[in-house]
Amino acid sequence: MEQSRRGQIIDMLKQDPLTLKGLAKLLEVPLKVVEDDLRHIEKSVAPAFKLRQMPPECEQCGFVFRHRTRYTRPSRCPKCKSEHISDGTMQLVAD
Ligand SMILES: [Zn+2]
Known part of the structure; x- marks a missing residue:
């Protein structure tokens, strides 16, 4: 089975x-x-694993988007208004 x-x-x-x-x-x-899958995955792998997110960062001023509840990249920096935001990464790690 696939x-x-x-x-x-x-x-x-x-x-x-x-x-x-x-x-x-x-x-x-x-x-x-993928966003929808991730929401389900986060629940289904707990408590053995957790989704660790490395937050996106503003490439202009270095602002770090901590405490994100979404998986998508923010469109603009609240501090300097730049739209050059790096993609955050995520990984499943044993808890
Ligand atoms: Zn910025």
């Missing part, structure tokens, strides 16, 4: 940190689908 997409995401995130965009590209599905 492995489910969520199973694939779990395997990939256990191996390497990836961006939301990177996951969507690898799986050839829209970002929204």
Whole structure:
């Protein structure tokens, strides 16, 4: 049987940190689908694993977007208004 997409995401995130965009590209599905999968995955892998997110950063002023509740990249920096924001990465780590 073919492995489910969520199973694939779990395997990939256990191996390497990836961006939301990177996951969507690898799986050839829209970002929204990956976001939805991640929400389910976070619950299903707990408490053995947790999704560790490296926050996006403003490439202009270095502002770090901590405490994000979404997986997507913010569109603009609240501090300097730059739209050059790096993608945050995520990885599944044993808790
Ligand atoms: Zn900034």
